[in-house]
Amino acid sequence: MATSNVHILVVDDDLSHCTIIQALMNGWGYQVSLAHNGLAAVEQAKETPFDLILTDVRMAELDGIEALKAIKAYNPAIPILIMTAYSNVESAVEAIKSGAYDYLTKPLDFDILQLTIERALEHTSLKTENKTLKQQLVANNQNMLGRSVPMRRLMEMIAMIAPSEATVLICGESGTGKELIARAVHANSLRKDWPLVSINCAALSESLLESELFGHEKGAFTGADKRREGRFMEAHQGTLFLDEIGEVSPLMQAKLLRAIQEREIQRVGSNQTLSVDVRLIAATNRDLLADVEAGRFRQDLYYRLNVVTVESPPLRARREDIPLLTMHFLEKFAERNHKSVRGFTPQAMDMLLKYHWPGNVRELENTVERSVILLTGDFISEKELPLSISQFANESPENQVGKPIEPLEWVEKNAILAALEKTGGNKTEAAKQLGITRKTLLAKLQKTT
Incomplete structure (x- = not known):
């Protein structure tokens, strides 16, 4: 989704902090509304379909955890990010258990904030698209997923x-x-x-x-x-x-x-x-x-x-569908095995995208099922993936002779994602490392999303 269409609610009883974050997010292209306590946040969330909520934990009227629970009870799909001090990480753990997407420690690292918002919105977008596609296909008694x-x-x-x-x-x-x-x-x-x-x-x-x-x-x-x-x-x-x-x-x-x-x-x-x-x-x-x-x-x-x-x-010709397919299989096997799984770590997803998938979608489905069964935490990491996938991702290009060559657009996209990850989402610095202008980087990001 385009950032100009994204509406974010920022909740904090520190007015100056709210104003700073609002100006920052406006600069990133987001539409931002403010609420100065938990009660106001709950009321606004009921009236406006926000795409994401960023809220502080400690507030005088209805703290962030209670506001989170009330908003989630009304709209379980909305991603909520929690802000908390280093000394109060236990509140963040409680927030995650109550349904928060992630937490950020104060003082905020703005590059990490931007990257976390982008990931939360992408995660929600994938879930929404997955649900929409499944609803469209249920009537036709088949289960084909893909946007490539x-x-x-x-x-x-x-x-x-x-x-x-x-x-x-x-x-x-x-x-x-x-x-x-x-x-x-x-x-x-x-x-x-x-x-x-x-x-x-x-x-x-x-x-x-x-x-x-x-x-x-x-x-x-x-x-x-x-x-x-x-x-x-x-x-x-x-x-x-x-x-x-x-x-x-x-x-x-x-x-x-x-x-x-x-x-x-x-x-x-x-x-x-x-x-x-x-x-x-x-x-x-x-x-x-x-x-x-x-x-x-x-x-x-x-x-x-x-x-x-x-x-x-073959799956290697439609790598763009891998995140969507993994989310579909993740939901399927998490429900079947009575587990609460939030997703894949960026490193694990990167390995899935790089792998050549000789067994195609069936192999991907088996990989996700295995990972869900072995998982003990919230996110599937490279530890839960089969050794063949992690070893392939770590192989040098000369050791992958004879294996399918990725399309140029995927090589370029993976390089951009790697640079963004290395720079913590800082697009200006990522562009410098890639040897291109920030404008070119933004244009390529828009083209690959």
């Missing part, structure tokens, strides 16, 4: 192809969420009120796969003690999702081709032909065209499946 260019293009593609009847081939590395794409296509299609039936073709032998897809008659083979409908019939009028289609044997490829062409199937052990009406979505992590050229995959089946191709981007 590859994800925006993917969602635009889904919106275009979903209402059609075209067969869809989803290509991408393992762990990129190909099944989520299939669910999104189905949920936005004209068949959404009928079933979406999925089957992993790689998990079954040829004979079992045939029975699973087409069904079987009683007595068709040992153990077939009754007739069974196959996945094609289960998906009638809906969508059939064939995952790992590249692992299907040549014989099954031929039978699948006939079912797709004729829209007819036969149960195993039966001569009766059954008409089926399904939309097919297939997915693979293989290069099917290369398999066609090598004779491992039927060319006619390939072109039947490949009416519309959708590419599922």
Whole structure:
């Protein structure tokens, strides 16, 4: 969010201190209101939707802790920063337990104050965006999160192809969420009120796969003690999702081709032909065209499946989505494990952003779950991350030969973030260390947010 749209409430019974902070924050581009006691702060917070509140602890009328509790009871989402003296840190601990985002010790370090405000606002923005995206996607029975260019293009593609009847081939590395794409296509299609039936073709032998897809008659083979409908019939009028289609044997490829062409199937052990009406979505992590050229995959089946191709981007191509995804997984696993987790330390998040993620989103999800389980404090740090991630972040560039190269814009962004962290958020000093002007730095920050 632009700083000019951010409204902050500063609460302190020291009028001169309030005025100094107001002038400082106005210089940073924020809109600032003042309250000179806790009671006034609570009343103003009920009337005005502030983006952040900065309050002192010790005040004559309703101290900062009680004001914090009252405001949080009314609006739990608002981030509140507490100011306290060095000698009264126990009050800060109580404030954190009561829901404060962070505390700052007096006299204030203004560079740290600015950086803490920016982090609090970014944290709130991510949570809000996460919640909004989830609310938008719940109705469509899928859980795709992302604001990066590859994800925006993917969602635009889904919106275009979903209402059609075209067969869809989803290509991408393992762990990129190909099944989520299939669910999104189905949920936005004209068949959404009928079933979406999925089957992993790689998990079954040829004979079992045939029975699973087409069904079987009683007595068709040992153990077939009754007739069974196959996945094609289960998906009638809906969508059939064939995952790992590249692992299907040549014989099954031929039978699948006939079912797709004729829209007819036969149960195993039966001569009766059954008409089926399904939309097919297939997915693979293989290069099917290369398999066609090598004779491992039927060319006619390939072109039947490949009416519309959708590419599922790897996580390293959409690093911008990593903070959003980690917040989503953090909330999910914190709730599941009955833990209160506030987020990731800047160092841990930096490691997550630098890592090359060979296992893609699935690996990220497992990493967050592991970190939540191991966590004993409030923030996930590098100590809770797998050794492979922390070691990768500490490797020199020459030791990362052969690993995916980051886009130039990400190298630049990481350099800016590192300079800001090193200088405690001082943009003028960070610009000097980077060898650019402050104006250029601000323009690049605006471009990357």
